Amino acid sequence: MEQPTVCVIVPVYKAEATLPRCVQSVLTQQVAGGLRLILVDDGSPDNCGALCDAYARQDPRVTVIHQEDRGVSGARNSGLSAACGAYVVFLDSDDALRPGALQAALDAQAADPEALVLWNYTTEEQDPAPVTGAVHTAEQSELARLYLDCLIAMPWNKLYRWEYARLLKFDESYTLGEDLQFVLDYIALLGRKCPEFHYAVLESALTFYDCSRTGTLSTRYHEDYCEIWPRHFEKLNAACAAAACPGQDMMPLHRAELRVLAEGVADILRRDPAQPGGLRRDKARGALANPWLRELLRTMTSERCYSPYLLPCRWNSLRLIWALAESARTASPLFGKLDWAGYYLLLGRYARD
Template sequence: MNKNPLITVIVPIYNVEAYLEQCIRSVLEQSYGEFELILVDDGSKDKSGQIVDQMAETDSRIVPLHQKNQGVAAARNAGLECSRGVYVAFLDGDDWYHPDFLRMMNAAMEDGACQLASCAFKAVGTEHPPQVKTLSAAIVNRQKAMQLLMGYNSFNGYVWNKLFDLQIIQNHHIRFQSNYPACEDTMFVGNYLYYCNRIHITEDVLHCYRQVRSGANRGRYAAKTAYDPKWMSVFEMTEYMAKLYHDEAVSAACRIHEVREAGIVLRSMEAAGYHGADYVRLKGILHRGAHLFYQDPNSGYSQKLSVFLSCISPKLEWVIWKLRNRK
């Protein structure tokens, strides 16, 4: 096998001028040099577009693209359309790589004859980053990978801590779908895994994930952002994946994921005073799937207590959650 294949790195960029140069340099300074770096400026209103062009003049491996603002899904898809690599990686414009990310991820793909490689990551930028379980190194099949995809761990549904086989993506026309706004990454990875046999998981921390207080997900988990109907796309995604894989273990993982997410979204609904049709739907998901969640060995005690309280009363869970997390 080719030990030094070309790797495409795609960076969707929108208004990240404060962090962009660090992001770009983390790719340019990789210990593995066989790559192309596609920088997709998605109609930034700050100086991000200028930084893209300036950096492109300094290194021939940079491919600058500019488009009207269409969202992260369209930006990543634009990068895929002009990718030339054997493998492809994604990096957000405010994150950065460990210097050995490409080298070690390529080795994981080549040495294990795998179709996907995944690494651990470090969340930075906030006082209380989300706690995820770092998985031990392993090679797993697609069923196990899908179970991990639906959990809170260092595999998860992210695209930025993974290396993909571009031929699989192009042969099956796998693209990011903007109609799943709360889970575009998970949809992409889940569709991709369907065509995989061997997935290499490494416990090495090779990616730095910057979190900001104003981020949509942090607001949702902290019940500080008004309920947004787009969050319901998570539950459309799990239904889709359960039907696609038609596998008992994958379906159970989807149900457990639904319960966990339902409790989180219900908290924001209570904070916003929303009790419409989506609220009723999520209460039904909780009651139907709570027994699976309680039996799940990978869900923590505090999560199970939260789900238990939400089953009794989402408002009660929200009040207790506020008391436990007040500062």
């Protein structure tokens, strides 16, 4: 088979309802040099495997891999092993590429060969905004800001050079946040191969992200949530330090990280499968004792970086953490009251934003 310009890798699992939309969105792309679609049936118990085979019979650009259930990371790794050509794009089976997406990304890459091309996404399936080639450039030192702008953590909004991506793997031992690990590994590798690289951010949304899905990471409970995210954030902060991200970007990043950990502590109290009461509280206290979290609190104190969770976490107050997280989750006005109470307890000497 002739080498395509771009390979699109789609992990497939329990996606009968959305797979046709996903596949159609890829195969209708007009790409100079051609494309290849790799569907990885990850042991899906429904009819997805047969659907994938039907697409392969209908279109020679489709390759199907059937494997036992290894999870989304294992499926992406299998897709990477089978990929070829100049570039790789990841896509989830319940999402879709917008018309003209791939060529817009390739045009941006051709115009700026040293760049890592990435793009925004939309949650509107019929988003009326046109796909354009408008791009803005971001330097390596803007990594923290790009993360805060929801452009770094996911793998499916980037154009990867196949020659580099094939050297990496998604870590199959993680059940949460493994996407961020892969992206940071790719950025580090790109920095070694092309020290002067920067980011080319397409201003158009090229991917439709289906946020109506159920059973996502945002809704499922993860027992090791408060163990995993400190590892991810430690790696993210190290990458930001290596990129010389400025303090004005690191402070909001630290606030975001503290919120994630504090909300994870509250989630232990809310729905950990341990018996309600003492066991949940013990696990939550253990999460607050995480060395990375204690170091984050010291860093935020030295930065005079305010977060409503700063004092409750410093005090190990499960009651206050719970009250803040629950009021934020339910949009209760109590959150604002607790937020300002903490700020005034610090005499207004910390930066709020």
